[in-house]
Amino acid sequence: MSVPKALRMPIGLKAITLGFVAFWCVIAAFPIFWIAVMSFKEPLDSFASNPLSVIFGPSTRESGKGLSVFDILIGLSAIYFIYRFTIYHLPKWVSKCSPFNLIVVGWLLAALLVALVVVVVFGVLFPPILAFVNGLTGFLGTPIIGFTTEHYLAVWAENEFYRNFINSIIVTLGVVTISLSIGTLAGYGLARSGFDIAFWILIGALIFRALPHSVLVSGYLPVFVNSAEYLRPILGEHAPTFYGQPLAVIMVLVAINQPFTIWMLRSFFQNIPKELDESARVDGCTHFQAFRWVIMPIMWPGVITTGLFSFLLAYNDFLVTSLLLDAQNQTMVPAIAGYFNRETTTTDQVEAVAAAVSITAPLFLLVMVFQRQIVSGLTAGAVKG
């Protein structure tokens, strides 16, 4: 369908629009791009006041750590191919290969695979090959941009950031699975029942959604710290202290996330025609069977979208995890707060930057793979809710 002439834009307006969008994209991406650049430089370069020396990193280059023209070309083309693959081929591939009702697992595996490929290609495969080729190519092989991965090594190996990473994974996965499994049940129930009470539950959930999290945490904290004493009469000697337990934090985050989850899933369920479960009921299914075998298979888009938002909530949380987890079980985000509070030398600061980039990288991959779902989720939640 061609655009009617009257709706077409004059050239001037078109240029302004294009310029504005370009400007917005720069603003949106710049801070993230910049911390990524900073994290690969020696401290002197990262915090230089001249942007050019942050990008090219003269002092990093002088200490012999840098990228040549050749390295950059190879790296950029590798990034381009991986990007093309995840955007255009991966979705088809996943839906073809994974069995119908396990498509979530398929997506998770695919995301993991992409991450693994990136790590292997850039971390293991490229350095020795490129070092060898650079030696041969002369001018193209001499470093022109300062580049060092030492801060990442320091953060992940010396400071044992991988422990925080594992804790983050445990908490995030726990929150996503539990909140989706009980959320879909509740969302279905709320969407299909005509009871007045369903309306009141949704209003209550809306109020709960508005509560600042610190309000809830001040309710949990004394109970969690003393839980062993409270539970001893019931559970005997093995009564657990909830404070510092990942499981307790998972339950707290699930509960905090429930209001949003049920609102969103309810609006997805309402899009599925009622006749579908009615016909299943006529064929002799119970309510639960109709839900499990008829409705769930066509609900995956909604479930994936809601899952993404649960993931973001759990992964990005600072307040709850920093107050309810002790130092050994700390997740990544509160751990980085510890970094910049004790920052003394500039090296520590660049390590904090590297840790920040490490936390952002999985999110970046996530948007790359799930962009369409995020947009449809925001839309569904907004337009119908």
Added chain:
Amino acid sequence: MKFKVFAAFAGPSLLLMLIFIAVPLVNVFLQSFQNTQSIFETVEIETCTPGFGTQTCITESETRPVLGEDGRVLEKTIFVGWESYRNILRPDQAWEAVKQLNWSALMAIDFWKALRFTLTFTLISLPLVIGLGLVIAVAVNNLAKSIRGQVIFVSLLPFIITPVIGALSIRWLFIGDGILTVLLEWWLQMDIAMFAQAWTIELMMLFYRVWHVAPFAFVVFYAGLQTVNNDTLESAIIDGASRFERLRYVVIPHLMPLIIFVSLIHLMDSYRVFEEIVGFSSQAHVISLQWLTYDFLVPDESGNRSISRASASSMLTMIGIVIILIPLLRKTWNDHRARVL
């Protein structure tokens, strides 16, 4: 669907919300009127040192915590009434400051300082987020289809980034002789220290928040723009409406429910502004209501948490959010009644 079936479906979720949201709220309410302290006793201790002929004895009274049978410090919880609230609100001091119209004296009290920041932050960022989101949505909607995907991808980045990290990434651009500070200094020809006074920190926080939330508004509005009725637009054109008039009288009314939705979410979220304080380490200059509660909950040097005061400040924070929600709840209630009747 029978009620029993409904209960079975919604039960687990409701139970969880009851245990982890409703019960803690009651608990917070009770805690705000109580205070738990260690029990101390005063004992007289006689210390004697051998001297010439007689012993020199000194009797000192010492205050020490009472230990229970298991060797732990005994604690007791007492009802303190409004004391914790008074500790936070400092009504006398605040009233004195109001009477003398002494703004800085009022701002010396943490709670009022936090309230001032939270409210101005919420109210200033709201129109910025809505406006920017709307402008980006209209602009992207006018782009060629082929590049919209990339633009949306880039736009989503600020939205999904961890809030603390997002705030940090802005902070690192400005801190010390960060490149943006240098740029500003060159532009304004003056010496700038972005982290030395409250208002520059607040500006950076506003910038961060708008940067973080505008993509959300953009995506929602963009989705709404896809459903604008083309016939209405065409008839507006036939009636001679200019581009701006079409936007003003056709598109914006169509998007109105979405604008209300985004404003609502934004009010809720920016009222609990917190991560900015952590990311910019601004507690010396700027604090927010949620940060105030957080600060009470973090153990002090001797490992004590002021639970009672945290609960009181939580209750005060909640009153604020309820006031914000009242218009919405009334509207929902009226809609619901209209539907039932």
